[in-house]
Amino acid sequence: MTIDYAKARETMVEQQVRPWDVLDARVLDALVMVPRDAFVPSAHRALAYADAALPLGHGESMMKPVVEGRVLQALDVQAGEDVLEIGTGSGFLTACLGRLAREVHSIELHAEFADAARARLDTMGLGGNVRIEAADAFSWDTDRRYDAICVTGAVEAIPPRFLQWLRPGGRLFVVRGVAPAMEAVLVRNDVNGPGIESLFETDLNYLAGAAPVAKFDF
Template sequence: MTIDYSQARETMVEQQVRPWDVLDGRVLETLSALPREAFVADAYRSLAYSDLEIPLGHGEKMMKPVVEGRTLQGLKVQAHEDVLEVGTGSGYLSACLGALAREVLSLEIDPELAAAARARLDATGLGSNIRIETADALHYRTERRFDVVCVTGAVTAIPPQFLAWLRPGGRLFVVRGQSPAMEALIQYNDVNGSRIESLFETDLPYLVGAAPAPQFVF
């Protein structure tokens, strides 16, 4: 059976993403244009536009389309801005960010995932303004500052360096809390201090090294 991916893409936007209050025109346009099927393994290609977390291997999963849509809408990425993404994964969200921003630096702890994402971005011609670095974000150091930091894995508490990477007026997307009830939020680095906007509840796999310590129950 041949799948009409452009039709599947349109259905995803109209029946999944838009009904979840994703109404930002630039975000909807990006999700409608980018070939999500090119960023999943062949075995899962028929599920590329389903309301599912798709396995990527190495214990990682691709976010559901609705979560990606709400994430992009919450960040309000502008064409002149620089983005730091924590957790490249498949490279699909990197491509979406790249379509909306001036430049994207994406950190991926797993070298194989980083290489696969790079290959997908190159194959689709979507990676010209995206750089992928193999690095552990929890121990990453840079003097560079970004307008947007997008974290694609959950944390129990927000590491201070994630906020330190923001320029004044910048914003951080992160999911924090304990599974299965986590909160997706935007933290703003405003001139008058930091403020938090709660976006939605979700449940994501933790960033490597960011899971809570096991609790012993007697």
């Protein structure tokens, strides 16, 4: 059976993403225009537009489409803004951010993921304003500051180093907590210090190095 991916993409937006209160026209346009099936591993391509997280390898997965939509809407990236993405993964969210932002800098722990995502974006002509770098977010550093930061893996607690990369007035999306009771939050770098807005509950794989330390009872 041949799948009409363009139709499946429209159905995903109208029946999954929009009903979850993702109403930002620019976000919906990005989700319609970027072919999610091109970023899904071939073994799972038939599920590219299903309401499910899809495995990528190395214990990582693509977020559900509804979560991706909520992430993009919460960050509210504008055309003149610079974005840092922590965790490139498949490169799908990277591509969506690239449609919304002036420039996207994405870092990815696994070099093969970074290479594959870069190749996908370049093949589709979506990589012109995107730079993908293989790096560990917990040892990498930069003097640059960003308008928005998108963290695609969960953390037990928000690392202060991530907040240091925000410009004044910038915002950071991250999922924090201990599974299965995790909380997606938006952190704003306000004048009086970080302001945290609770967005929704979800469950996400941890960033490498950000999982809770196992506790032993004796």
